[in-house]
Amino acid sequence: MGEVTILKALLATAWLLCVPADQITDYSSTEEVAGSSRLVTCACENRPNCPGTCSGHWCFFTVVHGVQSRGCFEQAQYETCRTARIPGLHISCCNNKDLCNEDLTEPKVPEVKPPASETGPDSVIMLVAVPLLLLLIVAMATCALVLWLRSRKPHYKDDDDAAMMKIPAGADPNYGDIFDEFCTSGSGTGLPYLVQRTMARQISLVECVGKGRYGEVWRGTWTGESVAVKIFSSRDEQSWFRETEIYNTVQLRHDNILGFIASDMTSKNSSTQLWLITHFHELGSLYDFLQYSSLDPEGCLRMCLSVASGLVHLHTEILSTQGKPAIAHRDLKSRNILVKRNGQCCIADLGLAVIHSQNNDYLDVGNNPRVGTKRYMAPEVLDESIRVEVFESYKQTDIWALGLVLWEITRRTVVNGIVEEYRPPFFDVVPSDPSFEEMRKVVCVDQYRPSLHNRLCSHPILSTIAKVMKECWFQSPPARLTALRVRKTLSKLDQDADQSTEKLKQDV
Template structure:
């Protein structure tokens, strides 16, 4: 599969294989086991010529997400270690209904959400997960010019369930079904036409208060940063300090119900202006207290006050160097 992707990816501008090859690959896949289920549809582990691949089968009501993700992967060169690797997209009719498939690399650790449920982290792993996610987000957010370029992309549904953990404990960002694209040259903002909205629990205050400037690309990047801060909080809580660690909990677990409504979230985030409580033990560790500071700077009510992805990436890189230095001496 790697050879196929490496050889064939030179044609066209997207991240995937030529369309006819995508169709061929899709139809040679055997579905083995269902590894996830939700409103969006199902994710299966499939096998193609002896290799595992992930197959996301979209529910018919979420056709727009399949369409959007397919469109982005096929028009934008998104090969990056921290973005889920795209293989193929296919539309088939099975027993008189249309099935929409998205075929990607398979990561057996599953989502960050799953991984954090069962894994307590050390500081190094915590920083590695956090750094790899921000690397992926920077790659999405920046516009790259030239033939191998890409537009700037905002994710709009960043959360621990949409991030996968690879076997090397680096993360990659998945689910571009809600993404928006922007090119400076043409100043064209491509919002797609998906009726779906992001995950309420991770919505930034300006989305909940409906104050967000929907015509301005920068404002979507800022909502990604709010969500990144929440993911960082999820990771940090599962990090052991002096033998102490907390059970996994989603952001705002102590302030909203398990399936919060828009109104529930709006009250907590906009009206009461609450942010997640940062565990005190994090301040006993220099790296974790630096991460706590980053989190808080993702959570300003004012979008323009929040850090940029690039700023966070640089901060975490510095922390990484500090962690590695003592070892090498």
């Protein structure tokens, strides 16, 4: 405390010596001082360039935290004697006789205890201890909740036991009550924000399962569950910010949208890493799945319908207390769709998403400099005729890409013992990494569309899907189907297929 007092005294003294006199105010002098034009000789000490006496209109005596000083004021500085308001500073003035300030002394001030607001050692201890105690209580309660939830969760001896579960539509057996208990019920999706800020310290990274221009995807473990950790590269940080913003402010919990858990930053090797933590699906992306798997027509329909359902949820604005604005994906492709264990799909990667609320009349396109994937770009994007100020335009580009994804799925569907190898859209007319100009020529100038194998026409499910994808590829954006129309068509097809299967069982 002694060092603090000395420091205050030095600062106050320096202030008094340096600040212009008309800016100093006095609070301790109780005399009413009258103006005077008469010069008096004053005692002078502890002042710069002061030989012992000086001449002025006023003599002053100051005490700054025990440091005394005497000197002269000019007539213009008279207000200084009455108006100083600096704690620890005392100023008294006189001009009734020469050297009158030699007789001035500091008045005795009764001892006043510091107010309760001042932070003494005890106060500091309380300020630190109370939040720490509360934090400890919250941490213990959270741990107890996690342990309790884990005790309620069923365990399976092996994957066959898990496969025998009755899985609700779209649910994934890797995730039990813990996510539902922790996930917020407000407008956002995932864990509460403050919990998200600690996620990186709770996750153990196990293996890298994917790499790309965006960064890496790792399988990690958290509270005994596998989770996906998408680690963004520094050049793609805007995508991380965009996905974090959307997931934390928009209600996106849907069977066919990738389940979000948390978003966090962590430091590794003196650099900051941006993490997006989501549900983990071991079958990987639709692109990966189609490389090594083929489908029957019913499995093809299930996949196509689930992608369309996810896109409908994105495109639809929901007006309610827990509603959501409409969202256009802008980078829909098989690499950004994940395959779940029940054969359905979920849409991922919202780093380029556009948000629109008709109710609040706003369009938020974000500020991500990244563009979508050229191979999946619609004609109006390639020829730059898209109306960027109209939200419907972005939805129409999603429909174009949806048609290409349906084409990829149907290629890998077995009909009459025939199935084609996986190939990306336009594989037969552009190189593996096509340029913007190459895609523009093929799609806009030549108006080329992916070819459809004859076998699709021989099956009622695939022939209908083929018709749908053609109506997603119209050159004119308004002529294309909406996501809702695609879902309704495929839903009816699914119902008809179920009825046909049931009738066949009854006949047998």
